[in-house]
Amino acid sequence: MNKLLDAPPGAITRRDALAVGAALTGGALVVGCSPADLMSVGAKKDFGAFGPFVKIAADGWVTVVSKHIEFGQGNHAGLAAIVAEELGADWAKVRVEQAPANAKVYANSMMGVQGTGGSSAIPNSWTQLRTAGASARAMFVQAAADRWNVPAAEVTVQDGVVRHAGSNRQAAFGELLEDAARVTPPQSPPLKDPRTFTLIGTDRVRRKDSQAKSDGTARFTHDVRLENMLVAMVAHPPRFGAKVSSFDGAAARKVAGVVDVFQIPSGVAVVANNTWAARQGRDALKVTWDEAKAEKRGSEQITALFRDIAAGKTTPEKTTWAAFDSKGDAAQAAGGTAALETTYDFPYLAHAAMEPMDCVAIVNGNRCKLIHGSQGPTLDQMNAAKIVLNAPGAIEVETLFAGGSFGRRTTFQSDYVVEAVHIAKKVGKGRPVKLVWTREDDMQAGYYRPIVHHAVRITTDADGYPATWRHRIVTQSIMKGSPMGTPKLDETAVEGTKGSPYLKVTPVVDAQLITPDVGVPVLWWRSVGATHTAFVMEHTIDQLARRAGRDPVDYRRALYVKAGANRHLAVLNLAAEKAGWTTPPPAGWTRGVAVHESFGSVVAQVAEVQMVDGEPRVGRVVTAIDCGIAISPNQVAAQMEGGTCYGLSAALYGAITLKEGRVEQTNFDGYRVLRNSEAPTVETHIVPSPNPPSGVGEPGTPVIAAAVANALLAMNGQPTTSLPFVRAV
Numbered sequence: 001m002n003k004l005l006d007a008p009p010g011a012i013t014r015r016d017a018l019a020v021g022a023a024l025t026g027g028a029l030v031v032g033c034s035p036a037d038l039m040s041v042g043a044k045k046d047f048g049a050f051g052p053f054v055k056i057a058a059d060g061w062v063t064v065v066s067k068h069i070e071f072g073q074g075n076h077a078g079l080a081a082i083v084a085e086e087l088g089a090d091w092a093k094v095r096v097e098q099a100p101a102n103a104k105v106y107a108n109s110m111m112g113v114q115g116t117g118g119s120s121a122i123p124n125s126w127t128q129l130r131t132a133g134a135s136a137r138a139m140f141v142q143a144a145a146d147r148w149n150v151p152a153a154e155v156t157v158q159d160g161v162v163r164h165a166g167s168n169r170q171a172a173f174g175e176l177l178e179d180a181a182r183v184t185p186p187q188s189p190p191l192k193d194p195r196t197f198t199l200i201g202t203d204r205v206r207r208k209d210s211q212a213k214s215d216g217t218a219r220f221t222h223d224v225r226l227e228n229m230l231v232a233m234v235a236h237p238p239r240f241g242a243k244v245s246s247f248d249g250a251a252a253r254k255v256a257g258v259v260d261v262f263q264i265p266s267g268v269a270v271v272a273n274n275t276w277a278a279r280q281g282r283d284a285l286k287v288t289w290d291e292a293k294a295e296k297r298g299s300e301q302i303t304a305l306f307r308d309i310a311a312g313k314t315t316p317e318k319t320t321w322a323a324f325d326s327k328g329d330a331a332q333a334a335g336g337t338a339a340l341e342t343t344y345d346f347p348y349l350a351h352a353a354m355e356p357m358d359c360v361a362i363v364n365g366n367r368c369k370l371i372h373g374s375q376g377p378t379l380d381q382m383n384a385a386k387i388v389l390n391a392p393g394a395i396e397v398e399t400l401f402a403g404g405s406f407g408r409r410t411t412f413q414s415d416y417v418v419e420a421v422h423i424a425k426k427v428g429k430g431r432p433v434k435l436v437w438t439r440e441d442d443m444q445a446g447y448y449r450p451i452v453h454h455a456v457r458i459t460t461d462a463d464g465y466p467a468t469w470r471h472r473i474v475t476q477s478i479m480k481g482s483p484m485g486t487p488k489l490d491e492t493a494v495e496g497t498k499g500s501p502y503l504k505v506t507p508v509v510d511a512q513l514i515t516p517d518v519g520v521p522v523l524w525w526r527s528v529g530a531t532h533t534a535f536v537m538e539h540t541i542d543q544l545a546r547r548a549g550r551d552p553v554d555y556r557r558a559l560y561v562k563a564g565a566n567r568h569l570a571v572l573n574l575a576a577e578k579a580g581w582t583t584p585p586p587a588g589w590t591r592g593v594a595v596h597e598s599f600g601s602v603v604a605q606v607a608e609v610q611m612v613d614g615e616p617r618v619g620r621v622v623t624a625i626d627c628g629i630a631i632s633p634n635q636v637a638a639q640m641e642g643g644t645c646y647g648l649s650a651a652l653y654g655a656i657t658l659k660e661g662r663v664e665q666t667n668f669d670g671y672r673v674l675r676n677s678e679a680p681t682v683e684t685h686i687v688p689s690p691n692p693p694s695g696v697g698e699p700g701t702p703v704i705a706a707a708v709a710n711a712l713l714a715m716n717g718q719p720t721t722s723l724p725f726v727r728a729v
Contacts, residue, residue: 039113039378040104042394049181050139052105053132054083055097060160060174062089064129067099067106067114068121069375071353071402071409073697074207074638075121078631079129081205082122085197086133088157089173096208101377101397113378115410117524119599119695122631126692134189136180143179144171158198194629194690205632209401218401221358221372221434229360229432230259232423233278235268235285236445239294239661241519244268244287251284261285264422266415271427275436295519296661299451302518303345306453306474309514310343316516324494325471328508333470339460340543345722346532348656349449349525350671355403356442357435361420364430366390368421373402376410382483383414384421406646407524411447412481415521443671444663448656449525450476451518452493452532456540464548465559468508471497475532476522477515490515492524496533496598496702501563502541520658526646530598530702535651535723538594538706543719552593552710553581567626568595570687571604574624578685579606589619592711594703599695601627605644605703607680609711615726616708618648618680623700625684628691636696637684643700644682649674651705653724670728 048055055063064080076096084094099106099114106114109124137157144162145152148169156163163170173180199205212218237243247268249261257277261270268287272278297305308314359372366388374380374397381392388395402409420435427433437445452475461467477490491498494513503509525531545555553576560569572595576582585591588610595604608620623640630636653672657664665671709720 036104036107036112038392039381040102040393041391043100043102043104047105049185050136051132051185052099053129054087054136056136056173056177058174058177060090060093060172062087062094062160062173063097064094065097065099067108068116068125069098069373069399069402070096070209071373071375071405073121074632074635075116075697076209077205077207077635078122079125080208081199081631082126082129083133085199086130086192087137088159089133090160091199091204093160094208098399101374101381101395101399102393103378103381104393107378113376115376115378117375117407117410118528119601119697119699121697122693123600123695130191131189134191135185138186138189139180139183140173140176142183143176147176147179200631201629201633203634206634213401220355220401220403221360222355222436224360224371224400224434226360226432229434230271230273230427231275231278232269232271232420232433232435233282233438234264234266234419234435234441235270235282235287236266236441237289237291237294239289239291239296240446240521242289242291242294245290246288248286251286252281255281255284257281260427262426264419264426266419269419269423269426271423271433278436279438293519294661297518297658298660299348299656299658302451302520302658303453305516306451307343307345309474309516310453310455310472316514318517319515321512321514322489323510323512324489324498325503325509325511328468330470330508330510332508333457333459333468333510336459336468338457339464339547340540341457342540342543342719343456343721344454344532344536344539346452346535347654347723348451348520348522348658349531349650349654350443350656350665351404351406351408351447351523351525352443352668352671352673353402353404353406353408356439357409357416357437359417359420360432360434361417361424362430362432363388363421363424363428367394367430368424369396369398370417370420371398372400372417373405373409374399374417375402375405376414379410379412379483380414380417383418387418387421387425406526407528408447411523412483415446439668440666443656443665443667446521447523448520449531450478450520450522454532454536456536458540458544460544460548464544464550466502466506466544469503469506469511471509471511473497473513475513475515476518476520478522478524478528480515489513492529494533495529496596497529497537500537501560501565501568502537504565505559505562519661526643527598527698527701530596530698531647531650534594534596534598534702535706535709538596538703539709539713539720542592542710542713546713556593556595567602567687568597568604571595571602571624571626574685574687575604575606575622578624578683579622581606590711590715592707592709592714594706594710596699596703596706598699598702601625601694601696601699603640603699603703605707607704607707607711609708609715611715616652616712617678618704618708621680621682621704621707623682623684624687625696625699626687626689627696627699628689628693630686631693633686636686639696640684640700641682643698644704645674645679647701647704648680648708651708651723652678652726653728655724655728657728672728
């Protein structure tokens with residue numbers, strides 16, 4: 001048996017087995033067994049003296065166990081800093097280790113499963129990790145107090161040293177380790193007053209992974225080299241929803257290095273001794289596809305359908321309109337003379353992470369281990385467990401670094417992970433198999449930010465402010481097929497519109513969503529619903545301000561005051577001040593402003609834009625953010641820079657197009673992304689706040705497109721009704 005699977009799983013009781021059996025066969029859960037209990041059956045349950053999040057070695061090094069993956073966003077530094085601050089650790093002797101998969105212990109409190117997303121890594125860990133650090137500190141304090149026979153209240157901890165000033169005694173963590181480990185951990189240890197923080201909020205909090213990623217020692221899935229390991233590639237159908245009708249693998253088998261060719265649910269797998277052989281073998285395959293249930297419409301047809309649905313010209317089957325904001329008489333919103341009536345169209349977008357999808361799977365009987373950059377370990381466990389017929393918690397997941405994701409590495413179906421498990425199960429005998437997707441696979445085999453259509457109709461009062469607001473959104477549902485059930489209202493499609501301060505101050509609102517079925521797989525994409533709602537709301541407001549003859553900043557200020565949106569007002573004022581909004585922009589440039597709340601944070605941006613060879617060029621972006629307590633100001637700035645460039649890249653060029661159901665883009669030659677020479681200078685200013693941290697990884701992405709559109713509106717008076725700004729030729 002492969003040694004990687006020799007370690008015994010966690011003890012599985014008869015009750016556990018009953019619960020797992022019921023889940024795998026669709027039966028009822030055992031009474032008193034929560035989903036987290038079920039998903040953790042078979043997982044490791046024993047941890048060290050300081051709990052599941054903190055390890056302390058005899059040499060004084062502190063290891064923070066992170067339940068969240070690091071795929072470029074830098075969250076490991078912030079998570080470690082939370083523990084280090086409360087523990088009183090020496091920041092220079094703090095490192096981070098990836099947690100094993102265990103939903104009972106390491107669940108994201110905002111999701112109920114172990115996973116990273118929704119800009120939630122820091123917010124959902126804030127109290128949990130503060131408590132873990134404070135508990136460990138209390139254990140060292142008590143150990144020192146007992147050893148020195150002094151009151152615990154007089155013992156302090158700083159930089160990994162425990163001190164009693166009155167007796168001039170001190171000891172490093174390592175010296176007190178054995179005694180501290182015997183202290184019973186307090187359940188509710190006192191937490192520090194944030195005003196006394198010496199690490200959090202300072203530029204000392206820098207990334208812990210920079211050195212490893214610079215010298216090549218950081219481990220990604222492509223770096224995994226295991227004894228007797230095979231490499232696999234899969235031939236996917238050219239149209240979504242198609243299935244294998246038949247295939248001829250004779251030519252593929254003749255390729256040197258190809259070991260086997262066989263069908264799996266998603267296509268035809270070619271297994272070889274190396275990547276090149278797997279690719280050559282796949283290229284030699286002859287596959288006949290059954291396209292009876294395939295999606296054969298083009299993206300233009302889908303967009304046209306969505307427009308007709310919004311206009312009431314047609315009604316999709318199996319779905320109905322769902323209100324997400326409603327007040328006053330809806331008939332008023334449909335009547336009267338509209339001050340503004342417009343529509344907006346948004347295309348499919350690829351995630352286009354630098355590292356395409358990949359996963360190493362090892363299957364021996366019903367034992368399974370996954371090695372990859374797992375964004376959703378619990379979902380991966382659940383989907384793998386169904387294939388090998390084992391408890392989800394018994395599926396071992398070793399989470400590595402990943403080269404980006406933007407949401408792509410976690411789907412309800414664990415699509416590429418499931419492919420790897422199916423292939424490894426067929427290979428069997430515990431032989432490792434590395435599944436590799438090429439860039440072309442990544443671009444053409446799904447998943448995407450969905451096509452979205454908005455239709456907006458607004459009447460205004462005597463002062464030019466919204467009096468009625470009719471809003472229709474048509475898009476596919478990302479949440480359809482969720483393990484939690486398909487909701488009537490997909491909140492991911494309306495976030496950023498629902499609850500908007502602009503709707504809050506509008507007396508009559510009739511806002512509805514409909515989610516027709518389309519056979520194209522869709523998924524959350526960095527900032528999810530805000531990718532389109534921010535643009536619609538902010539560009540609409542600029543058009544209303546222009547019609548009212550008002551300055552866009554002043555117009556927003558008045559609306560925010562009416563809505564009591566103090567955080568919006570604060571970031572707007574800060575961004576406008578730092579950008580010099582009231583002074584003329586440089587010659588040849590115009591400015592645009594946008595403000596949006598997503599993932600608990602509020603971001604305002606002022607973009608300076610000029611036209612170069614007929615295309616918008618963004619030179620300077622001034623950003624203000626209210627994200628609660630900023631654990632690492634440097635990292636907040638980095639995320640604003642990265643998020644802005646990612647959002648600008650999509651706004652300028654991003655579009656996945658289908659022709660007769662086939663994705664036309666295959667690589668970055670057809671799916672253009674922002675180049676270094678096109679990246680703007682991004683200045684970040686953080687609003688001081690005593691509130692708990694809120695999201696940072698995504699809120700910088702959705703604002704920039706609207707800010708650019710508003711600059712163009714100021715430049716030429718022409719609104720932007722569809723993205724991207726630059727059309728492919």
